[in-house]
Amino acid sequence: MDSMDINKGLAAVLVAGIVFFVTGLIGMNLVTEKRLEKPAIAIQGAPAAEAAAGAPKPEALPPIAPLLAKADVATGEATVKKLCTSCHTFNEGGKAGVGPNLYNVVGGPHGHMEGFSYSAGMKAKTGPWTFDALNEWLHKPSAYVPGTRMAFAGISNDQQRADVIAYLRSLSPNPVPLPSP
Numbered sequence: 345m346d347s348m349d350i351n352k353g354l355a356a357v358l359v360a361g362i363v364f365f366v367t368g369l370i371g372m373n374l375v376t377e378k379r380l381e382k383p384a385i386a387i388q389g390a391p392a393a394e395a396a397a398g399a400p401k402p403e404a405l406p407p408i409a410p411l412l413a414k415a416d417v418a419t420g421e422a423t424v425k426k427l428c429t430s431c432h433t434f435n436e437g438g439k440a441g442v443g444p445n446l447y448n449v450v451g452g453p454h455g456h457m458e459g460f461s462y463s464a465g466m467k468a469k470t471g472p473w474t475f476d477a478l479n480e481w482l483h484k485p486s487a488y489v490p491g492t493r494m495a496f497a498g499i500s501n502d503q504q505r506a507d508v509i510a511y512l513r514s515l516s517p518n519p520v521p522l523p524s525p
């Protein structure tokens with residue numbers, strides 16, 4: 345091995361070092377490190393993820409059709425007498441109380457009673473009161489219509505809710521056909 349080979353070897357090491365140093369500098373300039381405010385990946389069940397998620401998501405309700413198929417109108421009426429008649433009337437042409445009259449509400453538009461002063465949230469709802477819409481509404485009114493004037497927590501029991509909806513459906517000269525389960 346002569347001195348030329350040693351020089352070449354040293355030069356190679358030197359060049360490698362310079363390249364390493366320069367790419368490092370370039371890299372640092374290209375990529376600026378920034379701390380994220382929230383973790384980019386939320387880990388299910390981790391406390392931080394729950395805090396970041398904020399408001400709880402609406403729960404998925406079981407389909408209403410099979411529940412309506414075995415719903416009992418009389419049970420629904422009894423539940424309505426307990427939970428709803430403090431605010432609502434259900435007879436044809438009945439007056440509004442705290443809430444609107446509910447005769448023939450199924451299949452009617454959201455905010456179906458002429459002249460009743462509905463909340464802005466209810467007025468913003470479009471489309472008819474379907475069985476699914478009523479199911480969601482009666483499960484948790486404040487989730488279905490944010491800012492609703494109906495001060496009622498909701499009916500959490502799925503069959504009880506279906507019974508009530510079946511009763512509401514019966515309050516019509518022309519009840520909307522039941523969905524096929």
Ligand code: HEC
Nearest residue numbers: 427428431442443454455456457462463466492493494496
């Ligand atoms: C504390 C009074 C109160 C109770 C109890 C109550 N409601 Fe209501 N309800 C209201 C008010 C007020 C509105 C109007 C909501 C709005 O404008 O946001 C309403 C609206 C409704 C609507 C929509 C009517 C429409 O014309 O679109 C339905 C359906 C309804 N209630 C069903 C029920 C049922 C069924 C119960 C019992 C399980 C019940 N409510 C219990 C006060 C009440």
